[in-house]
Amino acid sequence: MNKKNGAHGIILFVIAAAILVIFLFPFWMVLINSSKGPFEITNDPLGLPTRWGELPGNIAKIWTSPNIQYQSSFFSSIVVTAGSLLLLNLLSAQAAWALVRTHSKASTLVFTAFVAAMVIPFQIVMFPLLSWFRAITQLTGIPLLRSFQGILLAYVGFGMSQSIFMFHGFIKSIPLELEEAATIDGCSRAGIFWRIVFPILKPIQATVLVLNGIWIWNDYLLPLLVLGKGNEIMTIPLAISNFAGAYVKQWDLIMTAILMAMVPVVIFFLFAQKAIIKGMVAGSIK
Amino acid sequence: MRAKRDHALVFWLFLAPVLFAFVMVLVVPFVLGFWYSFTSWSSDARDLSGIHFRGLSNYVVSLKDPAFLYSFLITSGYTLVNMVVVNVVSFGLALLVTSRLKGRNFFRAGFFVPNLIGGLILGYVWQFIFNSAIPELGVFFGIKAWADPNNLMLARSFPALIAIVIAGTWQYAGYIMMIYVAAIENVPVELHEAAQIDGAGPFRRLVAITLPMASQAFTITLFLTLVNSFKQFDVNISLTAGGPSTIFMGKPIFGTELLAMNIYNTAFRSDYLAEGQARAVIFFVVLAIVATIQVYANKKREIEL
Numbered sequence: 214m215n216k217k218n219g220a221h222g223i224i225l226f227v228i229a230a231a232i233l234v235i236f237l238f239p240f241w242m243v244l245i246n247s248s249k250g251p252f253e254i255t256n257d258p259l260g261l262p263t264r265w266g267e268l269p270g271n272i273a274k275i276w277t278s279p280n281i282q283y284q285s286s287f288f289s290s291i292v293v294t295a296g297s298l299l300l301l302n303l304l305s306a307q308a309a310w311a312l313v314r315t316h317s318k319a320s321t322l323v324f325t326a327f328v329a330a331m332v333i334p335f336q337i338v339m340f341p342l343l344s345w346f347r348a349i350t351q352l353t354g355i356p357l358l359r360s361f362q363g364i365l366l367a368y369v370g371f372g373m374s375q376s377i378f379m380f381h382g383f384i385k386s387i388p389l390e391l392e393e394a395a396t397i398d399g400c401s402r403a404g405i406f407w408r409i410v411f412p413i414l415k416p417i418q419a420t421v422l423v424l425n426g427i428w429i430w431n432d433y434l435l436p437l438l439v440l441g442k443g444n445e446i447m448t449i450p451l452a453i454s455n456f457a458g459a460y461v462k463q464w465d466l467i468m469t470a471i472l473m474a475m476v477p478v479v480i481f482f483l484f485a486q487k488a489i490i491k492g493m494v495a496g497s498i499k
Numbered sequence: 500m501r502a503k504r505d506h507a508l509v510f511w512l513f514l515a516p517v518l519f520a521f522v523m524v525l526v527v528p529f530v531l532g533f534w535y536s537f538t539s540w541s542s543d544a545r546d547l548s549g550i551h552f553r554g555l556s557n558y559v560v561s562l563k564d565p566a567f568l569y570s571f572l573i574t575s576g577y578t579l580v581n582m583v584v585v586n587v588v589s590f591g592l593a594l595l596v597t598s599r600l601k602g603r604n605f606f607r608a609g610f611f612v613p614n615l616i617g618g619l620i621l622g623y624v625w626q627f628i629f630n631s632a633i634p635e636l637g638v639f640f641g642i643k644a645w646a647d648p649n650n651l652m653l654a655r656s657f658p659a660l661i662a663i664v665i666a667g668t669w670q671y672a673g674y675i676m677m678i679y680v681a682a683i684e685n686v687p688v689e690l691h692e693a694a695q696i697d698g699a700g701p702f703r704r705l706v707a708i709t710l711p712m713a714s715q716a717f718t719i720t721l722f723l724t725l726v727n728s729f730k731q732f733d734v735n736i737s738l739t740a741g742g743p744s745t746i747f748m749g750k751p752i753f754g755t756e757l758l759a760m761n762i763y764n765t766a767f768r769s770d771y772l773a774e775g776q777a778r779a780v781i782f783f784v785v786l787a788i789v790a791t792i793q794v795y796a797n798k799k800r801e802i803e804l
Binding site: 221222225226228229237238240242243246255257258259300304305307308310311312317320326327332333334336337338339341342344345366367369370373374377401402403427430431432434454457464467468471474475479486490493494 | 506507508510512513514516518520523525527529531532540592595596598600601606607609610611612613614615617618619620621623624627628631632639674677678680681726730732736759762763766772776780782783786787790
């Protein structure tokens with residue numbers, strides 16, 4: 214019996230390892246081909262690079278490439294992602310709490326509208342969004358296209374429904390007694406939320422941050438429309454696509470650019486692996 | 500009385516920011532979108548003053564366009580195949596990493612990593628793999644079909660669509676796997692033990708215990724994969740960019756242009772904004788109907804089990 218289990222275990226392990234090799238193969242390709250020149254990458258895309266020393270040179274080329282604007286794109290991606298996450302987290306949490314703790318027709322109606330909005334695909338609102346943003350800018354002078362405030366507003370709008378929905382489910386399970394006690398102690402309504410409720414929301418905040426973070430960091434279509442390619446503000450996906458479009462055949466540099474886009478994310482994953490996986494699963498089941 | 504007024508005030512104050520974003524980004528564009536789809540809206544006539552009502556003509560033209568019909572056809576096929584492949588692979592992986600496998604957590608994380616890479620970026624990586632790495636692998640392993648440059652997957656429409664399925668599965672399987680893992684681990688161990696004592700083998704236990712107990716997870720995963728496949732855009736753009744071209748109903752068209760891309764290209768490349776919007780409305784209606792039917796059917800199945 215034991216012996217059979219042992220053989221069984223080895224077979225399982227070999228199968229899993231073989232699949233893992235296939236899953237990690239694309240990462241391997243990016244890594245080895247980032248350190249090749251244009252000749253080598255065409256002649257020998259599978260082999261190890263003859264000189265790993267090519268890598269710093271390629272990185273320097275991407276670092277200074279006018280098409281990719283790596284430093285400013287990376288900065289823009291951080292601003293867009295962090296800003297959207299901060300706003301989505303705070304605004305959705307307080308809205309969800311207000312909706313859960315208020316029993317009125319308005320409250321039910323607003324929540325139903327938010328939930329219904331989750332089925333709206335981006336495709337049906339994306340073109341009118343542009344003309345609407347342009348009209349607002351003409352009217353108020355506040356630029357919404359090609360600007361940080363515009364894309365932050367868009368991400369709050371497109372991310373809030375799901376975030377509120379997740380917060381809503383969590384807040385419902387928090388006993389009301391906690392808040393009642395604070396009221397008796399003279400805590401104001403807003404104070405109750407920020408001092409008592411918000412800290413309790415930590416686990417669900419992690420979920421909301423992870424789900425929105427992966428989405429916003431990698432998103433392509435929304436930044437493409439709101440920010441546009443080749444303008445002052447580009448996110449990493451926009452920059453990569455701008456670069457790949459400009460140098461269709463320079464695979465060595467494209468691979469380097471992709472490597473530089475991947476590494477920060479993979480490092481982040483290694484550190485926050487548990488929270489990320491838990492967050493992704495919890496978010497999908499809600 | 501003061502407390503009640505305070506309550507109402509805080510309610511609206513707390514809701515104000517998201518309501519503002521909701522109206523600005525979803526409500527107004529959604530309503531405008533329906534209106535635009537019946538008009539002559541274009542990049543020359545962007546303002547409300549310059550456009551006029553055209554009735555259903557954008558819809559009629561769209562439904563007569565071979566490129567749009569073809570996109571609909573391949574998107575339906577792609578969605579169906581992708582749903583099956585992603586879910587079969589994910590469920591298989593989930594069984595693997597919930598078995599008595601050494602280093603389970605390591606494998607889970609490994610299968611999950613591709614999910615962190617955005618569709619646009621991974622499309623480029625896979626383009627390189629299909630065009631450069633696969634022929635070399637063919638030479639290396641002596642597989643003639645892979646090594647032949649005439650056989651490149653991205654060079655013909657049908658294999659190129661399969662390529663999108665492969666790249667999409669690579670990205671998404673780890674995520675769906677995690678949902679199945681959570682479901683499988685929720686099955687009480689006692690159930691398996693009792694069945695084992697009654698003489699049920701691993702396969703019998705899978706069919707009789709694991710599958711029914713995971714039925715709620717199937718509702719979620721099928722819904723997620725359906726919506727995601729139907730909306731596929733990023734991988735499409737960077738992996739095939741719609742090519743290669745093909746002939747459909749006597750007209751040369753893009754061979755791998757999925758719906759989301761067709762909508763985008765109609766609006767911007769061809770500069771028919773209103774027509775692109777009409778296609779987006781059709782896209783929305785079809786997706787909403789199919790997703791509703793699917794969730795409804797799955798819920799019914801869940802109860803029956």
